[in-house]
Amino acid sequence: MDLAQQPGAPVEVAPNAFPTNRSTMCQKGWTSAELLRHPDRLTTPLMRDSRDGELEPVGWDAALDRVAGELRACAQRHGPYAIGVFGGGGLTNEKAYALGKFARVALRTSAIDYNGRFCMSSAATASQRAFGLDRGLPFPLEDIARTGAILLVGSNLVETMAPVMSYFDDQRIAGGKLVVIDPRATVTARRAHVHLQPMRGTDLALANALLHIAIRDGYVDEQFVAQRTSGYSFVEQRVGAYWPDRVERITGVAVDEMRRVVRLLAEAPTAMILTGRGPEQQSKGTDTVQAFINLALALGHAGRPYAGYGCLTGQGNGQGGREHGQKADQLPSYRRIDDPDARRHVAGVWGVDPDDLPGVGRSAWEMLDAMGRDGGVRALLVMGSNVAVCAPDSARVERRLADLDFLVVGDMFLSETASRADVVLPVTQWAEEDGTMTNVEGRVILRRAAMQAPANVRSDLEILEGLAQRLGCGERFPSQPRVVFDELRRASAGGKADYAGITYDRIEGEDGVFWPCPDEGHPGTPRLFLDAFATPDGRARFHAVSHRAAGEEPDDEFPLYLTTGRTLVHYQSGTQTRRVAQLREAEPESFVEMHPVLARRIHVGERDLVGLRTRRGSASARARLTPDIRPDTLFMAFHWGGEGRANLLTNPALDPDSKMSEFKVCAVRIEGVESSPRGAAP
Numbered sequence: 001m002d003l004a005q006q007p008g009a010p011v012e013v014a015p016n017a018f019p020t021n022r023s024t025m026c027q028k029g030w031t032s033a034e035l036l037r038h039p040d041r042l043t044t045p046l047m048r049d050s051r052d053g054e055l056e057p058v059g060w061d062a063a064l065d066r067v068a069g070e071l072r073a074c075a076q077r078h079g080p081y082a083i084g085v086f087g088g089g090g091l092t093n094e095k096a097y098a099l100g101k102f103a104r105v106a107l108r109t110s111a112i113d114y115n116g117r118f119c120m121s122s123a124a125t126a127s128q129r130a131f132g133l134d135r136g137l138p139f140p141l142e143d144i145a146r147t148g149a150i151l152l153v154g155s156n157l158v159e160t161m162a163p164v165m166s167y168f169d170d171q172r173i174a175g176g177k178l179v180v181i182d183p184r185a186t187v188t189a190r191r192a193h194v195h196l197q198p199m200r201g202t203d204l205a206l207a208n209a210l211l212h213i214a215i216r217d218g219y220v221d222e223q224f225v226a227q228r229t230s231g232y233s234f235v236e237q238r239v240g241a242y243w244p245d246r247v248e249r250i251t252g253v254a255v256d257e258m259r260r261v262v263r264l265l266a267e268a269p270t271a272m273i274l275t276g277r278g279p280e281q282q283s284k285g286t287d288t289v290q291a292f293i294n295l296a297l298a299l300g301h302a303g304r305p306y307a308g309y310g311c312l313t314g315q316g317n318g319q320g321g322r323e324h325g326q327k328a329d330q331l332p333s334y335r336r337i338d339d340p341d342a343r344r345h346v347a348g349v350w351g352v353d354p355d356d357l358p359g360v361g362r363s364a365w366e367m368l369d370a371m372g373r374d375g376g377v378r379a380l381l382v383m384g385s386n387v388a389v390c391a392p393d394s395a396r397v398e399r400r401l402a403d404l405d406f407l408v409v410g411d412m413f414l415s416e417t418a419s420r421a422d423v424v425l426p427v428t429q430w431a432e433e434d435g436t437m438t439n440v441e442g443r444v445i446l447r448r449a450a451m452q453a454p455a456n457v458r459s460d461l462e463i464l465e466g467l468a469q470r471l472g473c474g475e476r477f478p479s480q481p482r483v484v485f486d487e488l489r490r491a492s493a494g495g496k497a498d499y500a501g502i503t504y505d506r507i508e509g510e511d512g513v514f515w516p517c518p519d520e521g522h523p524g525t526p527r528l529f530l531d532a533f534a535t536p537d538g539r540a541r542f543h544a545v546s547h548r549a550a551g552e553e554p555d556d557e558f559p560l561y562l563t564t565g566r567t568l569v570h571y572q573s574g575t576q577t578r579r580v581a582q583l584r585e586a587e588p589e590s591f592v593e594m595h596p597v598l599a600r601r602i603h604v605g606e607r608d609l610v611g612l613r614t615r616r617g618s619a620s621a622r623a624r625l626t627p628d629i630r631p632d633t634l635f636m637a638f639h640w641g642g643e644g645r646a647n648l649l650t651n652p653a654l655d656p657d658s659k660m661s662e663f664k665v666c667a668v669r670i671e672g673v674e675s676s677p678r679g680a681a682p
Contacts, residue, residue: 020141020163020439025163026161026162026163027569027583027586028580028583033431034579035412035429036451038413040413040579041413041426042412042424042457043426043454043455044426045058045059045063045426047063047424048422055414055421055424060456063423063425064463064470067381067425068467068470071083071379071381074378074406078378081358082376082377082378083377083378084109084111084381085109085381086115086367086380086381086382086385087100087114087321087383087384087385088114088116088315088384088385089114089318090315090317090321091317091383091384091460093317093435093485094435094461096317096320096323097324097325097332097487097488097491098464098484099326099460100325100326100330101476102464102467102468104331104350105476106464106467106468106471109358110328110360111328111362111367112325112327112328113328113361113367114322114384114385115315115364115384115385115572116318116322116326116327117327117364117365117658117659117660118281118390118391118660119280119281120318120322121280121655121659122280122285122289122655122658122660123136123275123280123311124658125289125655125657126286126289127293127309127311129286130293130297130309130540130542130543131309131528131529131541132496132533132541133528134334134496135515135528136312136318136441136442137308137310137442138309138442138529139305139308139527140514140527141440142167143305144164144171145170145171145174147268147270147271148269148306149272150177151179151181151261151265151292151295152178152192152274153180153182153203153273153274153276153278153292154181154182154203154275154276154278154279155182155188155275155276156189156276156566157188157312158186158187158568159186159188159567160314160565160566161312162568165188176268177193178191178192178194179193179194179195179196179261179264179265180194180195181196181203182197183563183629183630183633184197184628184629184630184635185627194257197253199252200664201282201549201553201664202251202547203279203292204279204284204288204545204546204547205247205547206247206253206258207288207295208239208291208545208546208547209242209243209244209251210258210262210265211239211294211295212239212242212244213259214295215236215239215298217259217263217266223300224300224303225298225300228539228540229539229541230540230542231541231542231544232542234542237544244258244259250547265295265299270301271307272301272309273295273296273309274309275310275311275312276312276314280660281660281662281663282550284550285660287546288545290543291545293309294542297540297542298542303529303530305530310440317437317438318440319438319439319442320436320437320438323492324488324492328362328367329361331346331491332346332491332492332495333492333495333496333497334496334497335496337358343357345493345494349491350476364391365392365654366659368387369400369652371403372403373403378406379406379408380401381408382417382418383410384410384460386411386418387401387417388416388417388420388641389574389575389641389645389647390573390638391661392647392650393652394648395616395617398420401420406422407420407422407423409424409425410425411424411426412576413579415575416575425458426454426458427457428457428459429453431451432452432453433453434446434448434449434481435447436481438515439512442525442528443513444499444507444513444515445511446504446512461479461480462479486503489502489503493518496516498515498516498518499517500518501524502517503520506520510524514526551651551653551662551666552614552653552665552666553667554632555667557667557669558613558667559667559669560598560632560634560668561630561633561665561668562614562633562635562666562668563636563663563664563665564635564646565637565638565664566637566639567587567639568587570583573638574641589622589640590619590620590621590622590636590637590640590643590644591624592612592622592634592635593624593625593628593635593636594624594626594629594634595625595631596625596626596627597631598632604673605625606624606676607623608622608623609623609674610623610672610673610674611672611673611674612669612670613649613668613671614649614650614651614666615651616650618648619645619646619648619649620643623673634668647663650663651665651666
């Protein structure tokens, strides 16, 4: 039976022992098919005649004509940089590449960024700075099972990347040790040999103290430092000020526990340091990650098998999504858009004059915050993101969206952002299209269509092709994924993320291919840096970094910390997972975790409706009492819209290097409690 010709037919899938997830999926994966024919699915373009009008079904020609006309008119009134493009880390490599090209070639705007700026950008910046290259893991996941010790910082993998935990289980069975740093005693932290529970926003001081102890106790790998790194002496001087007793007062972590962790890492034959969003989503996230990289380098746990620093990428294509041109300062393959050689190479592939390419644009938050303002974006195209929920200080983002002259959103469902759009374009889902994605290991994988999309739904590539035709450059934007991928290969050739030797046939035949892979005879590169780091002299770079306060600390008016994160059953802004019955029933509404000691002091009971306020706004959520969190800290997941939206509260304060917003730390107060009948069902 040809499934492509039978859109209503059931799809049978045989198990495949894929080397990354070992045939396992999390709950979000095994329930995702429910969304393919969900009653809320968008199956026709929607358009409103005026900002106060209702969204009404229209044909594709009318919708695309309207979009192209509005974008053209905006450029004529305000210049091309007044048109913005906002992408997502869930787009395939082909879509991410085409979206970046569309912004620079069809729209000729510098105003493009994506939601991955809110996820991995601090780790990416620190990795580029230290190693000359950003790939989530510089080794395959299977190496985790074979390393002696792991320091996991700010990641609750049991809930956020459940299939990956099998490698950690194997590591433990083989006698390896796991250390977790997290202010919450998460399920992952409870499985660790050592759990350090620092005060929110003090990870950098803790990392410097760990290196201070390593130096003092003679654990530095002096041969590795001398032969394969530079800049160590400056770091050695800097961390001299981070004596353990002082850092215990800053972090709340006991000196003996710090020493124990250093000893575990230093005495292990190999070790890895892995970071998640915890240390990264801070206004000092780049420096915090760098401090942990410094520790790995000093101990000699880098550039050798079964060792190294890695970032645990969060989104479905979080790795590939940041490689090929969605970021405001990048062209494909991590090429800098302000590098003349990079501009010449990519312009040659695109068939345009290098001088016609725009320069560096604003980062994600900076672009969103300038919407509707003089010199800012006046018309916005959104693909693969729900900025009204995922961006910090989201009430301000809502106001900025309302200030736009025109908003167009491509989505599968009417998300909180799409519901505010002038035009909504229905797009295909994962099972309805071919495309490649790049996982956390740097393994490029191929996702094949299993069924036909609804008749009136189009892929993002088809939408970009249709808009480009109306803007006079349709021949430059093919909609066939394989054709786009082959062009991506040429654009990436010679770059840091070199896909030139990767083909659809190779990916399918080899269960994925690791980049860099410069030609079709190359085997791919599962393990980076074994001979040299990707810097001009081949040496990894130490950088001296100093602890500083968060952008906002608790005070008398806002006496508690607020931090945000994910839950097991939901994902990102929840646009999809909140529509899956099994997931919605498991976590039906927004909640706020607090310690029972704090709850008693402020007279809050389990499932009471708690009002929360920060300097940006207010939200409400059901109380969930747990001893797993510090008494000075509240935790909210960010998967819900409405009054339970965590990002109504978060601080957009930016890391100066990565332009990451400070999702993990802000000051909050409890403002009102509505008691819930004890024992009431959720």
